[in-house]
Structure formats: structure tokens, C-alpha cells
Amino acid sequence: QVQLVESGGGLVQAGGSLRLSCAASGRTFSRYAMGWFRQAPAKERQFVAGISRSGLSSYYADSVKGRFTISRDNVRNTVSLQMNSLKPEDTAVYYCAAASESYTYGPRTQFDYWGQGTEVTVSS
Numbered sequence: 786q787v788q789l790v791e792s793g794g795g796l797v798q799a800g801g802s803l804r805l806s807c808a809a810s811g812r813t814f815s816r817y818a819m820g821w822f823r824q825a826p827a828k829e830r831q832f833v834a835g836i837s838r839s840g841l842s843s844y845y846a847d848s849v850k851g852r853f854t855i856s857r858d859n860v861r862n863t864v865s866l867q868m869n870s871l872k873p874e875d876t877a878v879y880y881c882a883a884a885s886e887s888y889t890y891g892p893r894t895q896f897d898y899w900g901q902g903t904e905v906t907v908s909s
Contacts, residue, residue, distance in 0.1 A: 787811045787898050789881045794903030797871055801907075805866040807881030807900060814862040815839070817898075818890040821855060821866045823877035823905075833879070834866060835890030844891040849875075871907045878902040 788810040797803050805821070820835040834855040836843045843855050852871075857864040864881060882896035 787814070787817060787883050787885075789883060789898060789900035791879065791881045791900045791903040794879060794905045796906045796908065799871060799873055799907055799909050801871050802867070802869045803871065803905060805868065805879055805881075805903060805905070807864045807866075809862045809864070809883065811862070815859040816886055817883040818887040818894060819855075819857055819864040820882045820884070820890060820894065820896055821864075822880045822882055822896075823875075824880070824902075825874075825877040828877075830880070832892035835892075835894060836864065837890050838887070842890070846892070868905070871905075873907045873909045876905060876907050878904050 790808045793805040821833040822830050824830040834845045836855045840857045852869050854867040880902045881900040883898040884894045884896045
């Protein structure tokens with residue numbers, strides 16, 4: 786099993802940037818494909834970005850492509866989401882997720898483990 790703890794959320798003005806981090810427990814972090822999801826109030830959770838176990842490949846939702854960057858550090862057991870050019874519609878609770886032994890990392894990936902979330906608010 787893996788435990789995930791997100792950090793880095795907060796309040797930012799439109800056009801600003803935030804960097805979210807997710808720290809994972811355990812010594813087998815590189816066996817997990819990782820992803821970021823978000824859920825806005827009264828909306829369904831949606832996929833934001835995913836990254837392969839090696840960190841060499843990534844996948845983004847169209848709504849964040851070109852603005853967000855996902856990365857991972859398999860030594861420090863962390864995955865990050867750099868968010869630039871933020872918009873009010875990016876306001877949501879952001880969740881880190883892990884998929885054990887997965888070769889996929891897109892929106893159809895079965896993510897097994899989830900963090901508690903970190904809140905991001907973008908003001909206009």
C-alpha cells in the first residue's frame with residue numbers, strides 16, 4: 786500500500802501560479818503510475834494529469850494542456866503539479882492518486898490510492 790499526502794494549495798489570483806506536491810510513503814513508489822485529479826463544488830471529479838512510473842511520459846486533460854506540468858521524483862517519492870496561468874475555473878480540491886503496477890496513466894487508469902486533497906482557489 787501507499788499513503789499520499791498533498792500540499793501546496795491556496796488562494797491565487799487569475800494568471801498566477803501554484804505548485805502542488807504529493808508525498809508518498811513506502812519504498813516502491815516507482816511501481817506506481819501517478820495522477821492528479823480535481824473536484825470543483827457540485828461537480829464530478831475529473832482527471833487533470835498523469836505520469837508514467839518512470840516519469841518519462843505524461844498525459845494531460847485538454848483543459849490544462851500547456852498550462853500545467855506534472856513531474857515526479859522517484860528518489861524523494863514525490864509527484865508535483867506545476868500550475869501556471871491559472872483561471873477561476875481551475876478552482877477545486879486537487880487530489881493525488883496512485884495506480885499500482887500500471888502501464889497506463891491517463892483518465893481511464895484504475896487508480897487505487899488517493900490522498901485527502903488540497904484546495905486551490907483562483908480569484909478573478
